[in-house]
Amino acid sequence: MALDPQSQFSPSWLVTLETEGQPVREQRLRAFARLWRMFMRTRVFIAAVLLALQVFVVVTRSGGPSWLLLVCALHLTATLGVLIWLRPVEQGRRLRMQWQWLATIGVDVVVFALLEYFQHGGISYIPLFALPVLMAAILGPLVLALATAASITLYLLGEAALSAPLLSDVSTSRFLQSGLTGTGFFIVALLAHQLAQRLAREEALAQSSQAAARTQAQVNELIIESLSEGVLVVDMHGVVRNANPAAQSMLMGDRYPRSAKLLLSAREGWEGLAHLVDKSFALGQALESEVRVEIDELTALKLFVRTQLTTAQGGRHAGLCVLFLEDLREVEARVRTEKLASMGRMSAAVAHEIRNPLSAITQANALLDEEVQEPGQKRLTRMIEQNAQRLARIVDDILNVARAQPSQDEALVPSLPLDQTLRQITHEWSKQNQAQGVLGVHPHAPGLMVHFDPEHLRRLLINLLDNALRHASRAPSSIRVISQPTGSDRIRLSVWSHGPALEASVLKHLFEPFFSSESRSSGLGLYLCRELCERYGAQIAYQRSRLDLQEGNEFYVIMPAASGRSPVQQRLAIPPGDSVPSHTRPPQDSKPPPMSTLF
Structure with missing residues (x-):
């Protein structure tokens, strides 16, 4: 369905859609199409009621020419044709837009005017003019709504001028009534158009907020799923509502149930988690503790668990507890890494300092080996030499690990x-x-x-x-x-x-x-x-x-x-x-x- 923002049937709020995203634009156009079809069905219903009423008038001969029956029949046919074949707003030239206005609002105004002027009896068709005024005010721009109200007002004033002699009491009363009715139609056109614009702005704001909320939810999901820290969402009954991949892999691996509900207290070896959740709900505050979790008969994990309760408006707890799980071995490994990194830098400095006394020991041992002659003493100098070489290799290894590249060729x-x-x-x-x-x-x-x-x-x-x-x-x-x-x-x-x-x-x-x-x-x-x-x-x-x-x-x-x-x-x-x-x-x-x- 193609809509033209410059068409007679494009409301002013629809023109702003050209600057919006394509999904929002399509959603707004679908909403406009539903509203247009509702008005077209209303026209069909009113045309059918008018035809039935005219049949009753002709059968009972209560007044009015019989050719009005043909007018009502043609009106019903025209409304059905518009509902079935005509689209809400079609792209085209201005002549096509004017024809579309004549096929809907113009036809209704003409038919209602004929019935009001030629129908004899106590039936008044003036309230029916509110339908084309509302349709023009809600579906079209303000100029179209005011023009429709003005044409209806001119018709009412003209009918008042023809129905009674001028300057008579009847004429004055008819003119006053027509003027008040026309003023009412102008007010209806203004109010309906303003309400339609306000509803459109509220709808656009709501859709924008929903899009931002969906985007933020997707970002949160990506962050939670990529966390190395496990995240569990548990309700007041101990049922796991959600778990990120890290928590699934940490607790059960591939055996984590994808669709069935998981109850903490029903899992053997998970009593520590269930007790911590119950305690958090009972105290109404966040807790942290080290918990031992039995994965199977041979495997057990020691976890550092932090709980956080969700809050609703007014500061009340909403009944969900978020658990953050972290493997203590990884925590301890990070601590050891930080400590030993500093120790490694210190070891490199110490290794440099060891080289000087080690060189002195090696040289002194070589001099001593030249002086001694006894086999026992020779064996001792060889032991000193071997251990000094071993210490030298250890120093070289420490320095090689500290350097980005190995020192040897x-x-x-x-x-x-x-x-x-x-x-x-x-x-x-x-x-x-x-x-x-x-x-x-x-x-x-x-x-x-x-x-x-x-x-x-x-x-x-x-x-x-x-x-x-x-x-x-x-x-x-x-x-x-x-x-x-x-x-x-x-x-x-x-x-x-x-x-x-x-x-x-x-x-x-x-x-x-x-x-x-x-x-x-x-x-x-x-x-x-x-x-x-x-x-x-x-x-x-x-x-x-x-x-x-x-x-x-x-x-x-x-x-x-x-x-x-x-x-x-x-x-x-x-x-x-x-x-x-x-x-x-x-x-x-x-x-x-x-x-x-x-x-």
Whole structure:
């Protein structure tokens, strides 16, 4: 349906729609079309009543010419045609607009005037003139409404002049009555038009407020859904009305009911949350507390929970409680990160200070070694030298972690035989941790070399083995170390352990520093593994995999094979599609064969 703002049937408030948004414009036009159809149906009803009344007059011969019956019939036909075929306002030229005015308001004025003038008897049709005046005032501009009222007033005055001799008592009374009636029509036109404009402004303001409210609600939804902090909305009966994705994942994961109602008190292990909500409603104030939530038989979360009651107008509580849930492990990890960041800066400064006395100890030991001759004393100087070198390496590691780039020349990193080094490190670790029956070593990369510092490769592998030992089932061969080539110039080193899957909250922060699922762990093991891998052009990742029909956790490292190029050159030569995310599965083109086929 097309509406023309410059048409005779475009109200003045409709012209402002050109500056509004398209959805608001369409909604306003639909409202105008509904109002127009209501007036057209009213015209049809009045035309039908007039036709029935004229039939009664003709049958009873109570007065009036019979041709008025034909006029009423044509009027009813015209109103039905306008209702069915004519649109509220159509785009077109001014001639078309004038024709539209004649087809509606003009027809009504003419028909009502004929009935009023030629109909004999006590029936007065003057009140019917209010319909075209109202239609022009509400659907059209003020000029059209005043013009309609003026034409009706002129007709009434002309009828008064023709109905009685001038300057007679009857003539004076008819003129006075016509003038008052015309004045009433002018007042009706003005008031109706003003009310229509005011309603239009109120409607526009309401629609604008609704649009702003919907936009704000969408913004709030996006913010709440993207929060890492869990948000629960609970009513006075303990029924969860809404929960953001973080709260769903934190409390139940994929098992969170999407449509059914969730009752806090009915969930086993959620009694702490239900008690905190009841206490908040009872006291009528916000509370905060540490709450332990049992996720399942094996998993429990310690949450820091804050409650906030919603308020209605007048300051009364509206019966909803908003719970903000935060995993205490993440809070403690952030605190540790801030503290240890400052400690790291201090450690770098201390490391610089240690170098000077360490150099003096090394030099003094070298001089002492030249003076002593006894084997026992030589053994002591060698012990001093070895420990001084170890302290120097520790200082270098601390400084390298503090720096953005490693201090050593990566082109001078030695090439190591991976399988031979792997057997040596795992043998020492197995003896030290008494894990001869638990650990299985499967080297499948004979003759392949890697660019890696021996001490750093040892530290990387021992960290992964210690982590696997903490989470393994301790059954025979529950820990496997596997090396195998993947692609033309890559080697895959994996440490697999049979055990339960990692929690989603732990998996999200797997390689971040100072985050651990155990209270006695510093949370630096996997972080240092990632830092060492990135230093030598390797990449570390985690996945849940199956080995010999058993599910387990696998940490694997994709490292470049030594080919006479430095790790920097090899890193630049890695194809973009072969990059491995730091906490997800490897891409399809670099994924090794199924682990069950390796043995």
